[in-house]
Amino acid sequence: MTQTIDREAPSRSPQARVDDWLRQFESALAARDVAAAAGLFAVDSFWRDLVAFTWNLKTVEGREGVADLLSACLDGTDPSGFRTTETPTEADGVTEAWLEFETATGRGKGHLRLTDEGAWTLLTSLRELKGFEEPQRERRPKGVHHGAIEGRRSWAEERELETKELGRDRQPYVVVIGGGQGGIALGARLRQLGVPALVLERHDRPGDSWRKRYKSLCLHDPVWYDHLPYLPFPENWPVFAPKDKIADWLEMYTRVMDVPYWTRSEVKSASYDENTAQWTVTVDRDGETVVLTPKQLVFATGMSGKPNIPSFPGMDDFEGEQHHSSQHPGPDAYTGKKVVVVGSNNSAHDICAALWEHDADVTMVQRSSTHIVKSDSLMEFGLGDLYSERAVAAGMTTDKADMVFASLPYRIMHQFQIPVYAKIKEHDADFYERLEKAGFRHDWGDDESGLFMKYLRRGSGYYIDVGAAELVADGKIKLVQGQVDHLVADGVVLADGTKLEADLVVYATGYGSMNGWVADLAGQEMADRVGKCWGLGSATTKDPGPWEGEQRNMWKPTQQPGLWFHGGNLHQSRHYSLYLALQLKARYEGVPTEVYGLQEVHHLS
Numbered sequence: 211m212t213q214t215i216d217r218e219a220p221s222r223s224p225q226a227r228v229d230d231w232l233r234q235f236e237s238a239l240a241a242r243d244v245a246a247a248a249g250l251f252a253v254d255s256f257w258r259d260l261v262a263f264t265w266n267l268k269t270v271e272g273r274e275g276v277a278d279l280l281s282a283c284l285d286g287t288d289p290s291g292f293r294t295t296e297t298p299t300e301a302d303g304v305t306e307a308w309l310e311f312e313t314a315t316g317r318g319k320g321h322l323r324l325t326d327e328g329a330w331t332l333l334t335s336l337r338e339l340k341g342f343e344e345p346q347r348e349r350r351p352k353g354v355h356h357g358a359i360e361g362r363r364s365w366a367e368e369r370e371l372e373t374k375e376l377g378r379d380r381q382p383y384v385v386v387i388g389g390g391q392g393g394i395a396l397g398a399r400l401r402q403l404g405v406p407a408l409v410l411e412r413h414d415r416p417g418d419s420w421r422k423r424y425k426s427l428c429l430h431d432p433v434w435y436d437h438l439p440y441l442p443f444p445e446n447w448p449v450f451a452p453k454d455k456i457a458d459w460l461e462m463y464t465r466v467m468d469v470p471y472w473t474r475s476e477v478k479s480a481s482y483d484e485n486t487a488q489w490t491v492t493v494d495r496d497g498e499t500v501v502l503t504p505k506q507l508v509f510a511t512g513m514s515g516k517p518n519i520p521s522f523p524g525m526d527d528f529e530g531e532q533h534h535s536s537q538h539p540g541p542d543a544y545t546g547k548k549v550v551v552v553g554s555n556n557s558a559h560d561i562c563a564a565l566w567e568h569d570a571d572v573t574m575v576q577r578s579s580t581h582i583v584k585s586d587s588l589m590e591f592g593l594g595d596l597y598s599e600r601a602v603a604a605g606m607t608t609d610k611a612d613m614v615f616a617s618l619p620y621r622i623m624h625q626f627q628i629p630v631y632a633k634i635k636e637h638d639a640d641f642y643e644r645l646e647k648a649g650f651r652h653d654w655g656d657d658e659s660g661l662f663m664k665y666l667r668r669g670s671g672y673y674i675d676v677g678a679a680e681l682v683a684d685g686k687i688k689l690v691q692g693q694v695d696h697l698v699a700d701g702v703v704l705a706d707g708t709k710l711e712a713d714l715v716v717y718a719t720g721y722g723s724m725n726g727w728v729a730d731l732a733g734q735e736m737a738d739r740v741g742k743c744w745g746l747g748s749a750t751t752k753d754p755g756p757w758e759g760e761q762r763n764m765w766k767p768t769q770q771p772g773l774w775f776h777g778g779n780l781h782q783s784r785h786y787s788l789y790l791a792l793q794l795k796a797r798y799e800g801v802p803t804e805v806y807g808l809q810e811v812h813h814l815s
Contacts, residue, residue: 224297224298224299224300224305224307225294225297225298227298227305227324228294228298228305228307228322228324229294231250231322231324231328231329232292232293232294232309232322234246234250235247235250235292235329236289236290236291236292238250239280239284239289239290240290242284242285244277244280244281244284245277247276247277247280248273248274248276248277248280249273249328250328250329251272251273251276251328251329251332252325252327252328252329252330253272253273253327254271254272254330255271255272255273255276255328255329255330255331255332256269256270256271256330256331256332256619256621256622257269257270257275257276257279257329257331257332257334258331258332258333258334258616258617258619259279259333259334259335260333260334260335260336260616260789261335261336261789261792261793262287262289262311262313262316262318262320262334262335262336263279263283263287263289263313263334263806264279264283264805264806264807265767265793265796265803265804265805265806266766266767266805266806266807266808267760267761267764267765267766267786267789268759268760268766268806268807269619269620269621269759269760270759270807271619271621271759279806279807282806283804283806286314286802286804287313287314288313288314289311289312289313290311290312290313291310291311291312292309292310292311293309293310293311294307294308294309295308295309295310295319296308303325303326304323304324304325304330305322305323305324305325306321306322306323306324307321307322307324308320308321308610308613309321309322311334312340313336315339315340315796315801315802316336316337316338316339316340316792317336317337317338317340318334318335318336318337319335319337319613320332320333320334320335321333321613321614321616321617323617331617331618331619331622333613333616333617335613335616335789336789336792337788338792339792339795339796339799339801342403342404342795342799344402344403345402346402353365369468372470373470376406376408376470377408377472377500377502378500380406381406381502381503381504382406382407382408382470382502382504383405383406383407383504383505383506383794383798384400384405384406384407384408384504384505384506384507384508384794384798385407385408385410385489385491385502385504385506385507385508386407386408386409386410386508386510386776387410387477387480387491387507387508387509387510387511387727387731388409388410388411388509388510388511388512389409389410389411389413389416389419389464389471389473389510390411390419390420390460390510390512391419391438391460391780391783392510392512392776392777392778392783392787393409393410393411393508393510393776394409394416394438394460394463394464394467394469394471395438395439395783395784395787396409396508396510396776396783396787396790396791397409397464397467397469397470397471398438398439398440398463398467398469398787399439399787399788399790399791400791400794400795401467401468401469401470402440403791403792403794403795404795405791405794405795405798406470406798407470407794408470408471408472408502408504409469409470409471409472409510410472410475410476410477410493411471411472411473411474411475412474412475412476412477413473413474414473414474415457415461415473416457416460416461416463416464416471416473417456417457417458417459417460417461418457419457419512420453420454420456420457420460421453421454421457423453423536423538424535424538424539424540424541424560424561424564425453425539425540425541425542425564426540426541426560426561426563426564426567427452427453427560428450428451428452428453428676429450429451429453429456429780430450430556430585430674430676431450431593431779431780431781432449432450432589432593432597432598433447433448433449433450433451434593434597434598434599434601434602434608434611435593435597435779435780435781436451436779436780436781437608437780437784438463438780438783438784439784439787439788440467441463441466441467442608443459450585450676472493472495473496474495474496475493475494475495475496475500476493476494477491477492477493477731478492478493478494478499478731479491479492479731479732480492480507480731480732481732482507482732482736482770482771482772482773484771487505487771487772488503488504488505488772489502489503489504489505489506489507489772490502490503491503491504491507505772505797505798506772506774506794506797507772507773507774508774508775508776508790508794509724509727509728509773509774509775509776509777510775510776510777511724511727511777512721512724512777513669513721513724513743513744513764513777513778516721516722516723516724516726516727517534517535517536517537517719517721517722518534518719518720518721518722519534519717519719520552520694520717520719522694522695522696522697523695523696523697524696524697524698524703525697527697527698527699528697528698528699528700528701528712528715529699529700530700530712530713530714530715531713531714531715532697532714532715532716532717533716533717534716534717534718534719535553535557535558535561535716535717535718535719536557536721538557538561538716540564541561541564541565541567541568541570542568544565544568544570544713544714545568545569545570546569546570546571547570547571547713547714548570548571548573548701548711548712548713548714549565549570549571549572549573549712549713549714549715549716550573550575550701550702550710550712550714550715550716551565551572551573551574551575551715551716551718552575552577552694552702552715552716552717552718552719553574553575553576553577553716553717553718553719553720554574554575554576554577554578554580554650554673554718555580555670555671555672555673555718555720556672556673556674557718558574558673558716558718559574559673559675559678559679559682560676560678561716561718562574562678562681562682562687563677563678563681563687566681566686566687571688572687572688573687573688573689573690573710573712574682574687574688574689574690575690575691575692575694575702575704575710576650576651576689576690576691577691577692577693577694578651578671579651579652579653579671580650580651580652580653580671580672580673581652581653581654581655581660581661581664581671581672581673582642582645582650582652582672582673582675582679583631583634583660583661583672583673583674583675584634584638584641584674584675584679585674585675585676587634587637587638588634588661588674591630591633591634591637592630592631592634592660592661592662596611596614596615597611608784612781612784612785615781616785619759620666620746620759620760621757621759623659623662623663623666624655624657624659624663627659627660627662627663628657628658628659628660630660631654631655631658631659631660631661632658634660635654641679641680641683644683644684645679645682645683647683648682648683648684648685648689649689649691650679650682650683650689651691653671655671655750656750656751657750661674663748665779666746666761667745667746667748667750667751667752667753668744668745668750668751668752668753669721669744669745670720670721670752671751671752690704690708690710692704692705692706692708693705697715700712702715722815723742723743723744723815724743724744724763724775724777725737725740725741725742725743725763725775725814725815726815728740728773736770736773737814737815738811738814739769739770739811740763740768740769740770740773740811741762741763741769741811741812741813741814742762742763742811742812742813742814742815743761743762743763743764743775743777744761744762744763744764745758745761745762745813746758746759746760746761746762747759747762747812754812754813755812756812758809760809762809762813763775763809764776764777764778764786765786765787765789765790766789766790766793766809767793767805767808767809768809769808769809769811774790774793774794776790
C-alpha cells in the first residue's frame, strides 16, 4: 500500500527526521514496494538521478514519476546502505542532508531536501563502479616494479610505446573529437579509469582553442568555479585567468595527467556500422590519413564551438575586412579604423572594449536585448556561497559546491535565481539606469531569473561586465539598435536605412547547436537522429518546449548508439565528465547499462 512519511513532532532533530525517512525508503526499496517508496515523496517533488539508477541523466517529477523510475530501474539497481555523511541541517521548514549509498554496480552520493510532506528534492549520483575504482590514495600505482627485470622499460619508454601504438596497432575504445577543456577533462577521467581513449585536436598544441582567440580574452568565471578534475589551480592562481595562462595550464595538465592526445589531427568523416556497433573515423593527422575504429565517439567540440556566420546581402561587395568573433585576432591592427561589431553579448563586449583601448572607432550593433551583470556583483551574490574564498574558508569544497548546484532540479532552479538577481538589480540600480539612458536594451531573462538560467536554457543573451558595459554607458563605445539589412563597399546598412561606415566588421553572432558538427562529419541524417543539443525545453526565448528536465543530449546516451556530447563551461566540464566517463567505463567493461528515459528528439537544430 502507499506509505507516507510520519508527521514528526517539532522537537525531532533533523538527524532523526532524515534517518527515519532513509529507513522507510530503504525498507520500501528492499521490499520492492514501489508505491510505498513513491509515497515518501511530496506531491510536488523532484528526483534527479545522475547515472546511479537510470544509466542516464534524468529528472522525474512527483510521486508518479518516482514510481515510474523505480518500476523500471529498481531490480537492476538493487540500492542499499543509505546513510548520512554529515549532520543534517534545517532552515525554513526544509531539512537538508548529504547521503551515501550503494547499488549493485557502484557507490554513490546524494542530497535530500525533506519537508513535512516528504522528500521535496532527491539527488542521486554514481561516483564509482565496484571493482573498477580509480587508482587513488591507498590504490595509487607504485610507479615502479622493484627487483631485477630483464629487458625493463622505463616509464618514458612505456609511454612512448603506447603513443606509437595507439590508433594504429591498438585501437582506442573511445575517440574524443575536440581537445579543449572538455575533451582534456574527459580524457583525464578515462585515463584514470583505464579506458583506452584518444583525444583529437586540430590545433598545434593543447590549449590553442584558448591561445588563438583574441588577446584580451579572459575567464569571466572565478578560479574557484573553474578547477579541472584531480588537479586544482594553485592558491595563487588569479581570480580571472587570462586566456594564455589557461592555455598553458591545459597544455601542462594534458602532459601531467597522461592524456592520450593527438594534435594537428582533424576529423574528416565519421560513420557508424550498426552490425559491428563500431565507428569508422577518418583523421587527417598532420597530412597523414589515419582511420580509427572506436566503439564510442564523443563530440567535445564545445557548446559554443560551431560559429553562426550570417549571410547578409552584399558581404561579397564589402571592401574591408570581416570575420566571425571566433576568428578575431585582437585589436592591434585596427588603431584608427572604423569597426562595426554586430552583436551585444560576451564576445561583442570584450572585442569592443579591446578595440576602444587601442583607439579604434567602435560601434556595437545591438539586435536584441541582452542581460548584463557586473562581475563583482555576480561574485558576491551569485557565486560567493559556493565558489569563493569565503566559501572555502567555511568548509565548502569544489565537489560539494558542484553537488549543491546539481541538487537543484532545473524545473525549480529559476525560483532560487530570481531573488539573487533582484538583489543585484537593487545593488547596481545606478549602473542599469545609466546603461538604459545610453539606449542599451537590457533584460533579466523571461522570468527575471538572470544569467545562469539564460546560460542553461539557451547559452546566449548575456554579458558578465568587466568594464565594457561601462564604456557603452559612457558613450565611448557607440551603440545603435537594429537589424543588419545588407553590406555595401564601405560599411553596414541597417533595416531602417542607417549606414555605418566600416573598415572592419566583426560578426559576434554566436554559435549553433553542437549537432552541427555531427552533420558536417557524419551527415545530416545522423544529426537529425540525435537532434538539438543544449537547452531545457523551458518554452522561454530560444529554448522551445516541450520540457526536457535535463540539458538536451549532453553527457548522456543519445538516439544514436555510441554517440555522446560533452561540453559547457569549466565547471560543467569538470563535474559532468565524471558521469560520462563512468557510463563509458561501464560499457567498456561489459557492465549492464539499461538506460531509463532515453531522450526523445523534438528539435533538429
